[in-house]
Amino acid sequence: MGRAAPILTVLCGIFVLWYLAAIWMNATWVYDQASRSNTSVTLAQVIPQTMAQERPLLPPPHQVAQVLWDGVTGQAVTSKRSLVYHGYVTLRGTMMGFALGTLLGVALAMAIVRFRVMELSVMPWAIISQTIPIVALAPMILTVSNQIGIDNREVPKAIIAAYLSFFPVLVSMIKGLRSPDQMQLDLLSTYGASEPQTFFKLRLPASLPYFFASLKVAVAAALVGTIIGELPTGAVEGLGARMLIGSQFGEPLIMWAALFAAAILAGGLILIVGWIERAARARMGVPA
Amino acid sequence: MKDTFHTDRPVIEARGLNLTFQTGDGPVHALKDVDLTINKGDFVSFIGPSGCGKTTFLRCIAALEHPTGGTLTVNGLTPDDARKRRAYGYVFQAAGLYPWRTIAGNVKLPLEIMGFSKAEQEERVRKVLELVELSGFGAKFPWQLSGGMQQRASIARALAFDADILLMDEPFGALDEIVRDRLNEELLKLWARTSKTIGFVTHSIPEAVYLSTKIVVMSPRPGRITDIIDSPLPKDRPLEIRDSPEFIEIAHRVREGLRAGHLDE
CATH class of the missing domain: 1.10.287 (Helix Hairpins)
Structure with missing residues (x-):
């Protein structure tokens, strides 16, 4: 309380x-x-x-709540009017983009920490990538993936989500993988530890707190990316499409309900990441 | 200085050892013309003000630094080869235990890296934890232990793979006087039981005199040895020995050596 x-x-x-x-x-x-x-x-x-x-x-809260409630419980979950259906489509895109972005972020961070040349060549581009407004880039990604014959809408959506979510993971993981001090590294070299051993026994576990902190940001960014990916497609599915329809047909209640559905989804995802983090921390002996 | 007390083969031998660091302000002579022989079973303390090269010398033995001149052998091998044969365990000033591993997990770390079998890992962990009197604390995490206990765990970790040489870089420097006295006493017992060769860096005169069979006094700029004192104290040393005339006499000589190094500047 x-x-x-x-x-x-x-x-x-x-x-x-x-x-x-x-x-x-x-x-x-x-x-x-x-x-x-x-x-x-x-x-x-x-x-x-x-x-x-x-x-x-501006719909007052109770009106939004009512439409939201109706959208969640009042429809069959397979209906195009159901927010559960649209939420699921967005969630699927978010998870794909989040997985892709996290993987990319971790892989790039490993390469950058290992090879100095990677830091000099890749890092500036990673930073520049985040200065380009995603709303400008999203239609291009959609068009290009369409051109090269990817008909599936899920793929460009996941790419856009990954584009937004890899960056926080990358920055945190670089910091995390570099967090062991010289003494820790010296200790391992007195054991004659190989480079993979140093990575798996020291750098990786030391980076986990940084990793989880970045996951919370990344999962929210992936959701935003997915919704943006759903906007310009003329997409018929997903919370982003729902918002667009509400806006185009002058139905503010639909828009607001979709907006809140997205916010609730984001909150849920962050909660889940938090639980996973706590479970991992408990296993790693961090005092509660 | 000629060593008349020990007839064993030398474990560590330095001849004309030099180490120069190139820095932005020009070269720094961390070690200059260091000659030293450490025999098997010796307890050697290195004492001197900061910048005298005592830690650098220890790091050279451990192949963490590489001399720019002279020769250095460990068990008759180069420091790099000696490391590959697991010649030494190293204890740093900070315990440096991994917070995400239990005490037993931390002690196991070198064993995992060196590829001991699971059963042997368990057996060795049990043995060394007993040796440093931490039996029953294996399942605890480092934050659950006091600073002194953490440092004992880090000693256990250095002992786990049975190296003949134990290199300790100001291991008790961050602990308070009372804990330090106890750990000094325990370290002597451990040394007596295991007959390891110990290299011990400190800047405490009483600590150096109490522990050592040989005290190496060093001075800075350039880092060099100014005096080597073979201690006449018996191997069995209760804490009270620190009030004996012999003890005070050696402490006096160490202090003189430190002062002489200082006057040279």
Whole structure:
């Protein structure tokens, strides 16, 4: 309870602000309607009408919650209207991109720590890659993969997700693999340890705390990448596509529901990574 | 200095040893014309102010540094070859235990690297933990042990593969006086039981005199040996021996040697 209190306080504050903003933004429409029918409305009449519009500028929380709930439980999970279905499509893309990005990040970090020439040649490009806005790059990746005959939408999506998620893993793993000090390395050389032995007995285990810290960032980045990958495809599946449809057809409720579904998905993924991290730390003897 | 007390073959022999580091400020003479013979079963302390090359000399024996001149043999081999034959175990100032391994896991580390069988690993870990009086702590993680116990575990790790030579670089430097006294006492017992040859770097005069059969006094810029003292103290040394006239006399001579090295500058 002691830990929940501050979080709940902030949450309440957000809800209050959200409702106030919803009243303020949606009132315009109510006043508009009133002036068209030449009637006047009092503030007390306006407020209820800002709470249940079909196309609100800013839907209040309970409307978003309702649409979200309906999208999750009100449909068969195979339906194109089901957020579970779209969430699953996005989750699948995220996991593929996350796996690919993590693998790439770890592999590059190993190469960079081992070969100085790799640091000089690859590292600047890795940094530059992150300065290019992914929204500009995503359509190109989609077009190119289409051109070279990859019809499957999953592949370009995973590439975009991996593009965003490899970087935090790369940076953390370089730091982690270099974290053993000279004394630790000297100790192993007094045993005549080979390079692979030094890597597996010392560098790799020493880098694990850094690795897990970066996974939390990487999994969130992979989700963002996947959603961006779903936007410009004219994709019909995934939370990104859902957001785009909501925006194009003027259905803000659909958009908001998809947005929150994505946020909940991200939170869940980060929780899971946290559990795995804790299990690994317990095995490695870190005091709780 | 001629060694008259020991007739055994020399374990470590340095002749005209030089080591110059090239730095941005020009060459640094870490070791200059070092001659030293260490015999089997000796307990040799290296004492001197920082920069005198005592640690560098130990690292040369361990093939962690490579001399730029002179000869150095360990068991009649080059330091590199001696290392391949597991001639020595090295103990650093910090225990340097892996936090993700248990105490037994840490002691096992060199055994895994050297390819001992699983059964032999278990057996050796049990034996050396007993030797440093840490039986029953094998399943603990390093953070669960005091600093002194951690350093004992690191000694166990250096002993695990049965090297004849134990090289210790200020192993108790970071510990408080009381723990240090106890570990000194235990180290002497361990030395008596295992009859290893020990090279021990310290900057504590009482520690050097209490432990050693031979005290090598060094001075800096360039790093060199100024005095080698063969201790007349008996092998069996209770802590009280530090109040005896012989002990005080040797300590006095070490202090003189350190001062003489300082006046040279």
